Amino acid sequence: MEAKNDIKNLDDIELFVNRFYEKVQQDDLIGPVFNGIIEDWTPHLQKMYAFWNAVLFGVPGFTGNPFARHAPLPIDEEHFDRWLLLFRETIDTLFEGDVAEDTKKRAETMAIMFLSKLKHMRGGSGKVIV
Numbered sequence: 001m002e003a004k005n006d007i008k009n010l011d012d013i014e015l016f017v018n019r020f021y022e023k024v025q026q027d028d029l030i031g032p033v034f035n036g037i038i039e040d041w042t043p044h045l046q047k048m049y050a051f052w053n054a055v056l057f058g059v060p061g062f063t064g065n066p067f068a069r070h071a072p073l074p075i076d077e078e079h080f081d082r083w084l085l086l087f088r089e090t091i092d093t094l095f096e097g098d099v100a101e102d103t104k105k106r107a108e109t110m111a112i113m114f115l116s117k118l119k120h121m122r123g124g125s126g127k128v129i130v
Contacts, residue, residue, distance in 0.1 A: 006097025010053055016103075017048045020090040029082045033073055055106055056099060067114055071121065080111045 007013065021041065025031050038044050047064065054062040087107045091100050 004094065004096040007056065007091075007095050007099040007103060009057075010049065010059075012095065013052045013056070014049050016090055016094055017045060017052060019094065020087055021045060021048070023086045023090060024083070027082060027086060030075075030079050030086075033075060033079065037073070052103070056103060066110075067117060070114055071118065075118070077115055080115050084108060084111050 005012075007016070021034075021044075024034050025041075047062070050059075050062040051064075051066070053059040084107060088104050091104050095103075
């Protein structure tokens, strides 16, 4: 079995972001949420490259408020669980090492924070209020 490399640079970020969002688009639970609001994936992917480059390597270039973009979506805990499952699978398939582990931990922290904020906004419930 061939050893995997760790996440080292923007090329690696682009690889995992592209693979992850390919899975997202095809997923029966979260695919419809993303596909329902994203018509042209190129700008979203570009933003995600910049986001993860800033998060992992401190490279400037990301602007935006990720939580504000997600807050109005019809998502709850099961969506975050699926998002994390697909994210972890993608990282584990492609990479191994300290940065790969840190990337998964950061994604988990973001999911917990987003879900906590959504529950607070929705009056303590993780369920979507329509």
